Amino acid sequence: PGVFSPRQAVQEVHVGPYTIPRRAMILWSPYLAGRDPGAWSDPLSFRPERHLDADGETAALREAAWAPFGHGPRRCIGFALAQMELTLAIARRAQRVDVELATPEIPPPYGMVVNRPSGGVRALTTRRPHAVVATGVATIARHGVAPPTGPPSRG
Secondary structure (H helix, E strand, C coil): CCCCEEEECCCCEEECCEEECCCCEEEECHHHHCCCCCCCCCCCCCCHHHHCCCCHHHHHHHHHHCCCCCCHHHCCCCHHHHHHHHHHHHHHHHHHEEEEECCCCCCCEECCCCCEECCCCCEEEEECCCCCCCCCHHHHHHCCCCCCCCCCCCC
């Protein structure tokens, strides 16, 4: 996620012991919120399954803390497309290869609008022995789904 995102308070807001006056510029950090131990147990570990077992209150807290594309009416317009593309790309990659970090060190973040690992991330990939490499109709037929027939839809 980005390092910070600016907003302007449209009205006076009270946050704990602080008062944020109307029209004040606020910088909030999705980078820091995503690492908040109040929202995440062991926040620096990669555990995607933590999103599956959250109850209502915990899920709401995590939804507010995980905001790489922002929230509300100012959420990035490309959020849905990016989420779909990432899901498909990662799923297809996971079908074919196993990925393991070459070193356990976490590279420091670099960037302002969008963070990325400084110097990249070195990883080792190994082809999965049961990887499905066929594409198109052959893959569809192998998985028991009938391929489309007739001319393509123009609708």
